[in-house]
Amino acid sequence: SQELEQSPQSLIVQEGKNLTINCTSSKTLYGLYWYKQKYGEGLIFLMMLQKGGEEKSHEKITAKLDEKKQQSSLHITASQPSHAGIYLCGADKPTGTYKYIFGTGTRLKVLA
Amino acid sequence: GAVVSQHPSRVICKSGTSVKIECRSLDFQATTMFWYRQFPKQSLMLMATSNEGSKATYEQGVEKDKFLINHASLTLSTLTVTSAHPEDSSFYICSAPTSQGPQGGYTFGSGTRLTVV
Numbered sequence: 001s002q003e004l005e006q007s008p009q010s011l012i013v014q015e016g017k018n019l020t021i022n023c024t025s026s027k028t029l030y031g032l033y034w035y036k037q038k039y040g041e042g043l044i045f046l047m048m049l050q051k052g053g054e055e056k057s058h059e060k061i062t063a064k065l066d067e068k069k070q071q072s073s074l075h076i077t078a079s080q081p082s083h084a085g086i087y088l089c090g091a092d093k094p095t096g097t098y099k100y101i102f103g104t105g106t107r108l109k110v111l112a
Numbered sequence: 113g114a115v116v117s118q119h120p121s122r123v124i125c126k127s128g129t130s131v132k133i134e135c136r137s138l139d140f141q142a143t144t145m146f147w148y149r150q151f152p153k154q155s156l157m158l159m160a161t162s163n164e165g166s167k168a169t170y171e172q173g174v175e176k177d178k179f180l181i182n183h184a185s186l187t188l189s190t191l192t193v194t195s196a197h198p199e200d201s202s203f204y205i206c207s208a209p210t211s212q213g214p215q216g217g218y219t220f221g222s223g224t225r226l227t228v229v
Contacts, residue, residue, distance in 0.1 A: 006155075031217065039152055040203050042222040088155060090218070097169070098161075100146050100207060100218060105155035 003027075004089055004103035012109045013079050021074045021106045023089035032072045033090040034063050043088070046074075081110045114140040114210040118221025125196055125228055133191045133224045135206035142208035145189035147181060150203040162189045196228040 005024045013019050023032065034046040047056045049065035049072060056063055060077045076083055089103040115138040125131050135145055143164050148156040160176075162168040162183035170176045178200075180192040189208075193200055205223040 033218070039150065040223070040225045042205070043220050048217070086155075098144075099158060100209065101158055102148070102156040107153065 003093060003101060004091060006087075006089060006103040006106050008106060009104065010107040010109075012111065014111050015080060016078055019076050019079055019108070021087050021108075023072045023074070023103045025070050025091065028069045029065075029091045030069075031091060032065050032069070034072070034074050035088045035090060037086045037088060039086065076108075079108075079110045081112050084108055084110045114138070114208075114219045116142070116206060116208050116219045116221045118206055118224060120224055121222060122225045123227070125226070127197055127228055128195055130192055130194045131196055131226060133193075133204055133206075133226075135189050135191075135208075135221045137187045137208055137210075137219075140208075140210050141186035142189065142210070143186060144209055145183060146207045147179075147189075147191050148205050148207070150205065156205065159191075164189075193226065196226070198228045201226055201228045 007022045011019060031050045033048050035043040036046055037043050046061060047063045049063055052067040052069045054065045062075045065072045072089060087106045087108060093099040093101050117136045117138055119134050123131055145162045147159045149159050150156045158171050159174045160168045160170045160181050162181045164183045164186050168181035178194055180194060183189045203223055203225050206221040207218050209217055210219050
């Protein structure tokens with residue numbers, strides 16, 4: 001099973017609405033990254049969170065990492081069609097050998 | 113900043129042929145390279161980890177004889193899809209950890225869209 005679970009799997013919102021995407025790990029994470037992508041295209045780096053309780057913002061996107069460093073949320077305020085895409089969280093695999101893995105992904109569609 | 117150059121960006125090949133995808137690290141040395149595959153409407157799945165000078169480590173379910181990975185130097189890692197079949201059609205992307213990366217601690221290639229006909 002995927003070690004980084006994202007929810008929801010897909011999301012359709014009306015333009016202007018707020019939304020939240022979650023990324024959960026069963027183990028403590030060393031760092032949590034958020035990306036945006038469209039299938040078949042490269043990744044757009046959004047934010048990196050490393051400290052428990054950390055929160056970062058970029059334009060209308062805010063990401064938080066909980067105190068236990070096992071869950072992160074990505075919040076988009078006043079969504080726009082340009083926010084549409086696949087949102088992925090990424091992290092160093094929390095157990096075993098060194099690997100970098102991605103969450104299950106969240107497909108976002110914003111209706112104009 | 114550190115950049116990973118991935119080529120080709122798109123490739124169409126006939127069933128049964130082999131395709132090589134290259135990832136070159138520019139301005140830094142990539143001792144490790146992660147290779148991912150993405151199917152439509154799915155996330156990026158780690159296929160294998162290559163380390164310069166040693167054999168690649170493959171994830172469970174990934175055929176190492178079909179997906180040949182070579183990390184010949186500190187700046188070049190290649191993925192060869194051998195005897196490609198239509199089900200191998202996918203988006204492949206590489207990533208290298210680097211403290212100089214513009215994307216946090218990792219730098220990604222721009223990806224390769226493979227279509228097998």
